[in-house]
Amino acid sequence: MIKHFPVLVIIIPLLLALIAPVAGRINRIYSWVIAFLATLFSFIIAAILLYQVMYSGTISYWMGGWEPPWGIEYVIDYFSAFVLAIVAFLAWLVTIFARKSVAAEIEEKKLPAFYGVYLLFIVGLMGMIVTGDIFNLYVFLEISSLTAYALVAMGKSRRAPLAGFRYLVIGTVGATFILLGIGYLYIATGTLNMADLGARLPGLFNSKLVITAFAFFAIGFSIKIALFPLHTWLPDAYTYAPSAVSALMASTGTKVGAYGFIRILFTVFGVRVFLEQWVSVPHFLIAVSSVAILMGSILAIAQTNIKKMLAYSSISQIGYIILGVALMNPTGLQGGLLHILNHALMKCALFMSVGCITYKTGITSVADLKGLGFKQPYAMAAFTVAALSMIGIPLTVGFVSKWYLAMGSLENAMWYLIPVILISSILMLVYFWRVIDNIYFKAGKPIAEVEVSDAPASMLIPTVVVAALCLVFGTLAFIPVSITEKAALLLLG
Amino acid sequence: MDVVTSAMPLYAILISLVTVGLVLARPQKPVFREFCTVASAIVKLLIVLSMLPWIRQGAIIKYHLLTVLPGLEIALRVDALGMVFALTASFLWLATSFYTIGYMRSHYEEDYANDRSVDRFFAFFLIAMASAIGTAFAGNLFTLYIFYEILTLCTYPLVAYDKTPEALYNAQKYLAHLLGTSLLFFLPAIFLTYYYTGTLDFSTSGIMSGNAPDSVLAITFILFIAGIAKAALMPFHAWLPAAMVAPTPVSALLHAVAVVKAGVFTFIRVILFIFGADLLKELNPGYYLAYFAAFTIIAASLIALRQDNLKRRLAYSTISQLSYTILGVALLTPSGVTGSVLHLVIHAFGKITLFFAAGAIYIVTGKTEISQMDGIGKQMPFTMAAFTIASLSMISLPPAGGFISKWYLSMGTIEAGQLALLAVLAISSLLNAAYFLPIVYRAFLKPTLAANGQQVNIAKIKEAPVFMVGALMVTSAAILCFFFEPGVFLDLARMIVAAM
Numbered sequence: 001m002i003k004h005f006p007v008l009v010i011i012i013p014l015l016l017a018l019i020a021p022v023a024g025r026i027n028r029i030y031s032w033v034i035a036f037l038a039t040l041f042s043f044i045i046a047a048i049l050l051y052q053v054m055y056s057g058t059i060s061y062w063m064g065g066w067e068p069p070w071g072i073e074y075v076i077d078y079f080s081a082f083v084l085a086i087v088a089f090l091a092w093l094v095t096i097f098a099r100k101s102v103a104a105e106i107e108e109k110k111l112p113a114f115y116g117v118y119l120l121f122i123v124g125l126m127g128m129i130v131t132g133d134i135f136n137l138y139v140f141l142e143i144s145s146l147t148a149y150a151l152v153a154m155g156k157s158r159r160a161p162l163a164g165f166r167y168l169v170i171g172t173v174g175a176t177f178i179l180l181g182i183g184y185l186y187i188a189t190g191t192l193n194m195a196d197l198g199a200r201l202p203g204l205f206n207s208k209l210v211i212t213a214f215a216f217f218a219i220g221f222s223i224k225i226a227l228f229p230l231h232t233w234l235p236d237a238y239t240y241a242p243s244a245v246s247a248l249m250a251s252t253g254t255k256v257g258a259y260g261f262i263r264i265l266f267t268v269f270g271v272r273v274f275l276e277q278w279v280s281v282p283h284f285l286i287a288v289s290s291v292a293i294l295m296g297s298i299l300a301i302a303q304t305n306i307k308k309m310l311a312y313s314s315i316s317q318i319g320y321i322i323l324g325v326a327l328m329n330p331t332g333l334q335g336g337l338l339h340i341l342n343h344a345l346m347k348c349a350l351f352m353s354v355g356c357i358t359y360k361t362g363i364t365s366v367a368d369l370k371g372l373g374f375k376q377p378y379a380m381a382a383f384t385v386a387a388l389s390m391i392g393i394p395l396t397v398g399f400v401s402k403w404y405l406a407m408g409s410l411e412n413a414m415w416y417l418i419p420v421i422l423i424s425s426i427l428m429l430v431y432f433w434r435v436i437d438n439i440y441f442k443a444g445k446p447i448a449e450v451e452v453s454d455a456p457a458s459m460l461i462p463t464v465v466v467a468a469l470c471l472v473f474g475t476l477a478f479i480p481v482s483i484t485e486k487a488a489l490l491l492l493g
Numbered sequence: 494m495d496v497v498t499s500a501m502p503l504y505a506i507l508i509s510l511v512t513v514g515l516v517l518a519r520p521q522k523p524v525f526r527e528f529c530t531v532a533s534a535i536v537k538l539l540i541v542l543s544m545l546p547w548i549r550q551g552a553i554i555k556y557h558l559l560t561v562l563p564g565l566e567i568a569l570r571v572d573a574l575g576m577v578f579a580l581t582a583s584f585l586w587l588a589t590s591f592y593t594i595g596y597m598r599s600h601y602e603e604d605y606a607n608d609r610s611v612d613r614f615f616a617f618f619l620i621a622m623a624s625a626i627g628t629a630f631a632g633n634l635f636t637l638y639i640f641y642e643i644l645t646l647c648t649y650p651l652v653a654y655d656k657t658p659e660a661l662y663n664a665q666k667y668l669a670h671l672l673g674t675s676l677l678f679f680l681p682a683i684f685l686t687y688y689y690t691g692t693l694d695f696s697t698s699g700i701m702s703g704n705a706p707d708s709v710l711a712i713t714f715i716l717f718i719a720g721i722a723k724a725a726l727m728p729f730h731a732w733l734p735a736a737m738v739a740p741t742p743v744s745a746l747l748h749a750v751a752v753v754k755a756g757v758f759t760f761i762r763v764i765l766f767i768f769g770a771d772l773l774k775e776l777n778p779g780y781y782l783a784y785f786a787a788f789t790i791i792a793a794s795l796i797a798l799r800q801d802n803l804k805r806r807l808a809y810s811t812i813s814q815l816s817y818t819i820l821g822v823a824l825l826t827p828s829g830v831t832g833s834v835l836h837l838v839i840h841a842f843g844k845i846t847l848f849f850a851a852g853a854i855y856i857v858t859g860k861t862e863i864s865q866m867d868g869i870g871k872q873m874p875f876t877m878a879a880f881t882i883a884s885l886s887m888i889s890l891p892p893a894g895g896f897i898s899k900w901y902l903s904m905g906t907i908e909a910g911q912l913a914l915l916a917v918l919a920i921s922s923l924l925n926a927a928y929f930l931p932i933v934y935r936a937f938l939k940p941t942l943a944a945n946g947q948q949v950n951i952a953k954i955k956e957a958p959v960f961m962v963g964a965l966m967v968t969s970a971a972i973l974c975f976f977f978e979p980g981v982f983l984d985l986a987r988m989i990v991a992a993m
Contacts (some may be wrong), residue, residue, distance in 0.1 A: 392676070403562070410684065422677050426676055440650070441650070442656070478563070485746075
């Protein structure tokens with residue numbers, strides 16, 4: 001049984017995803033219950049897998065008993081176990097949050113279908129993480145992308161279908177690039193297993209085919225993770241999606257895309273080629289991600305819609321992850337990996353607390369939030385904690401990321417990246433403090449006449465838990481660091 | 494040097510945080526929240542005092558709380574320098590807690606008992622005190638940075654307390670200066686320090702020596718100076734006058750003592766315990782800093798001359814006086830450092846008395862401008878007597894404590910052979926006289942005129958509530974005591990110098 005955990009973590013939610021819409025026909029609530037059980041199960045398995053990896057090293061699972069590279073291999077190492085645990089945990093929390101939030105934002109008759117698609121999205125993400133086969137990665141990528149388009153389009157706003165369609169067009173272009181990249185690598189090497197590719201590719205780095213394949217991967221994944229300037233699908237998608245979907249996608253969707261990119265960079269191509277032959281690649285990525293960090297924050301300042309502001313902020317944060325990765329030294333890479341966790345927590349808390357606002361008031365504009373801090377104290381406290389964490393106040397997770405990225409930059413003698421990181425902090429201070437001022441300190445006529453209270457406990461508890469984790473992992477940062485330390489060393493070989 | 498491991502410094506920080514919980518637990522009667530505040534201030538002072546004997550014997554108290562990351566630890570350390578700051582802050586906190594009760598009762602009358610925002614006011618005040626003590630007892634630069642940032646954040650609601658557009662605008666200015674500089678300059682200075690030395694622990698001989706190339710040392714030094722905006726060195730001073738929109742107890746304790754002293758304290762820590770006196774003497778950037786401080790001393794005094802609003806005049810005076818401390822430590826001579834440490838204490842007592850008086854005048858008469866204060870000394874003799882003593886201390890005339898610290902600072906400039914700086918100190922004294930004595934003159938010697946130009950006879954003494962007057966009498970008495978017996982603070986300052 002334990003032997004089969006790496007595949008069960010996919011199969012069980014996949015089966016439940018198919019059952020959820022059917023069960024929802026009997027009673028609407030069943031489809032949520034199934035989604036809840038599926039994500040809870042995945043989280044438990046993911047936690048056990050993480051534990052196993054920490055005590056007995058990398059787990060390799062051969063699908064159907066076929067030995068790799070002929071069969072499909074699932075690989076759980078430090079890196080995949082770490083990201084899998086984050087995704088499964090947040091998916092579970094968001095599912096708890098979703099029950100009331102989604103019921104308020106989506107027509108009742110669509111609910112069973114929603115939870116079916118929702119679970120498939122999570123399955124797609126988890127599949128991308130556990131698989132060791134590059135084509136299998138593509139399949140799961142498509143599952144998560146197609147479902148993501150549908151989830152976005154289900155938003156309440158009239159503009160949601162358009163946002164979903166736009167995401168579909170751009171996302172499909174990205175996926176196609178990735179598919180072509182895979183095809184080219186297969187032509188060059190005749191294998192699809194990542195580890196096997198990693199062993200065969202050295203020596204082929206002068207081949208135009210391999211170079212093109214890499215370029216396609218880079219573009220494809222840049223679209224998928226919304227790396228500036230290929231980010232245009234993201235703001236509308238996050239803004240018009242249902243609150244729970246925004247929270248889930250912002251915290252896990254782009255992170256798993258980044259996971260895929262990191263796998264391609266380090267497991268398939270290997271770090272040595274970037275340090276020795278293709279030295280311009282990391283430099284290029286550093287330049288692009290620096291621009292992303294700054295532009296995302298600058299664009300976020302210009303927003304008046306709070307969800308859109310958070311969406312642009314995500315674009316900046318993706319820049320942090322890629323910056324850390326592109327530094328290609330253990331400290332910097334660790335910063336990038338830690339930021340996968342840290343940003344997932346912060347953004348999840350932010351989007352969920354905004355979901356709490358939407359649930360009670362329907363407010364979307366920052367200026368309308370006046371006085372809300374005293375009407376929805378818990379949700380707004382969660383928002384404030386997460387916002388301080390984004391700014392990078394010490395003892396929050398944001399500070400930890402910044403610390404590793406700065407140290408990584410110094411190790412590469414790239415001191416000029418530190419101002420980039422810190423100026424972005426200042427920009428975040430500007431746009432987050434505007435919200436904090438509105439919710440706590442601005443006098444004026446808020447929604448005073450309307451009696452607004454905090455969102456129901458089923459929404460508040462996940463929100464507060466995630467916000468609290470921003471403090472816990474910021475203070476006890478050695479816990480995630482003990483994992484990312486090993487993951488970074490593993491990736492850098 | 495003995496090292497004692499004890500959790501006492503942790504308790505000194507925690508006591509205020511525990512009280513936050515009690516204050517916010519919606520007490521039925523306001524007297525409960527008052528009792529909690531005063532009781533915790535007393536306990537805090539006692540805890541700090543209980544550590545004094547160890548420190549006077551030359552021991553250091555250390556306490557390791559937790560390791561956030563390998564290399565980044567939250568650790569506490571009580572030494573002579575930290576003790577000086579903690580003693581000052583916790584003693585003045587006790588005085589202020591009485592004063593605050595008097596002030597808030599009179600100012601917010603009916604709202605006082607029921608308004609939740611008064612609870613929050615006390616709560617954030619307590620957090621600010623916890624972080625001020627935390628700054629004093631921080632065992633390494635990381636811990637210090639944490640408390641430094643928390644101090645900024647938890648004073649923001651106090652500055653924005655009135656929620657008027659003006660209060661909010663000034664609060665934003667406050668935050669932008671303090672958090673902006675600490676994120677942009679202080680933090681990278683910490684990055685560089687850690688990257689080159691591999692540690693952030695304070696050490697009496699400094700940790701930088703021999704670890705970093707000269708160019709890095711210079712950059713780090715400049716980043717530190719620019720980053721510690723709480724010390725209000727020009728051009729990073731504009732937040733301090735802006736903070737004056739806060740209620741007067743906040744201006745008195747936080748923006749004359751806790752926040753600004755946390756700034757100069759951090760300066761001293763960084764100069765003596767991160768760079769180390771020997772290294773800086775060798776490289777000599779100290780004199781640049783000293784001249785920078787000298788500029789601030791004169792410029793801020795000149796601006797203060799032109800302020801009619803009493804609190805703003807006091808704020809510019811604070812900017813000027815803070816730079817005395819910076820100047821003293823930048824000289825790196827024994828007397829300079831002694832004077833610097835003494836000035837940190839004596840200025841705190843003097844300036845808090847002045848702010849207490851300004852708040853008392855405001856509560857009794859509603860007056861905020863100096864030009865309105867003719868003859869106010871007849872109405873409020875105790876308040877204005879205390880104001881006079883504190884003014885003398887600012888000018889550094891005997892029999893006020895300010896004379897002592899100025900004496901050592903002047904000796905420091907002579908030891909360093911910087912007679913120009915001695916002249917700056919002298920001119921500054923004159924300027925201080927020029928903007929403080931006219932207030933005293935107006936208060937006692939000018940007749941009060943009513944709006945129609947008629948002279949008003951004030952027959953009756955009308956003083957502020959007893960809690961307020963009591964507090965300012967105590968602090969002004971302390972100023973006189975310093976002149977005759979600088980005692981424990983002088984001993985501690987000498988210990989700091991001896992360890993250099």
